[in-house]
Amino acid sequence: MAYCRCLTPAANQMLVLVSRQSPPYCSIRTMFVSTRRPHKALLKTLHASRRRPSVIRWQSQSAPKKRLLNITPQSLLVAALITGMVAAVYIWLEWKKFVHQAGGRIAALSDSGIGTLNWTLTDQNGKRREYAEFRGQWLILYFGFTHCPDICPEELEKLVEVVEGIDGNPSTPDIQPIFITLDPGRDTVEYMHKYCKDFSPKLIGFTGTTEEIDTVAKSFKTYYSLGEKDEDGDYIVDHTILMYLINPDGKIVDVYDKSAKADGIIRGSIKHISEHEKLRRKTFLPF
Known part of the structure; x- marks a missing residue:
């Protein structure tokens, strides 16, 4: 102052x-x-x-704000084209990955030659039928024998539970259960008819000559051996305990052992059915 x-x-x-x-x-x-x-x-x-300190007041005129984005119809069109191209490349890469994972597993099983033989056996009604007749259907197949005291009945009950679970799913086609005996000497047509009827009317049982059964078992890489007979003439058949899931093309897509639970097999089978449908339509998109 x-x-x-x-x-x-x-x-x-x-x-x-x-x-x-x-x-x-x-x-x-x-x-x-x-x-x-x-x-x-x-x-x-x-x-x-x-x-009181001196106060200097400035009157400044703010500079006009610059527009950071210049949105025009042309820029929107370019952005849409770039987004579409990126989405297309992503979908293509995901499809290649899906085909490699799903198709690679099936190709590995096919290359091993498992279940590729077009066999001919006799069903529980005495009719000769070929494996090729079931093309176009989903199959789940099990090898066993009717005189098995415990394991085979338990596995067949599990197989029927799996079939009912898949058939009850509205998004999947029905599946056909098949039971092939490894003891053709005792498992005649009449015995197979009665045995399969006790589990499910859908279950189809097959028998045949010893040579025919041996050929089919070797085709599926199924091991079996007849045990020694006891005083009553009974014997046990040691065999591989496996269920084979087969797609409509006649190719095995998965194999389930004795430790697999019914609900796990149902989930796995539904997944394989869905993957097969996507491969058939050549897209994994729902439309």
């Missing part, structure tokens, strides 16, 4: 106070005081002006 003294004709002193502020905010305070008795208001003003 700066001030100056000016003597007036009335013998009073004029004190001009000029604040150190930039225009247009400069203020001039003029006060008339007696030279003999300074005015109290002037003292207060001087005292306050020494403590």
Whole structure:
């Protein structure tokens, strides 16, 4: 705060106070005081002006904001084309990955030669039927023998439970259960008819000559061996305990051992059926 003294004709002193502020905010305070008795208001003003810091106020005009994005119909079209191309490449890569995983497993089983023989056996009604007759259907196949005391009945019950679970799913086609005996000497057509009927009317049982059964078992890489006969002429058949899931093309897509639970086989079978449908339509999209 700066001030100056000016003597007036009335013998009073004029004190001009000029604040150190930039225009247009400069203020001039003029006060008339007696030279003999300074005015109290002037003292207060001087005292306050020494403590109050000078304030510089700037008037700035903000620059106009620049537009960061210039959205036009052409830019939207370009963005849509780029997005479509990226989506197409992603779908193509996912499809190749899907085909490699799903088709690779089936190809590995097919290359091993498992279940590729077009066999001919006799069903429980005495009719000669070929394996090729079941093309176009999903099959689940099990090897065993009717005189088995425990394992075969349990596995056949599990097989029927799996068939009912898949048939009850509205999104999957029905599946055909097949039971092939490994003991053709005792499992005649009549015995097979009665045995299969006790489990499910859908179950188809097959028997044949020893040579025919041996050929089919070797085709599915199923091991079996007839045990020694006891005093009553009974014997046990040691064999591989497996269920084969076969697609409509006649190819094995999965194999389930004794440790597999029915619900797990159902989930796995439904997954394979869904994958086969996608491969058939050559797309994994739902439309």
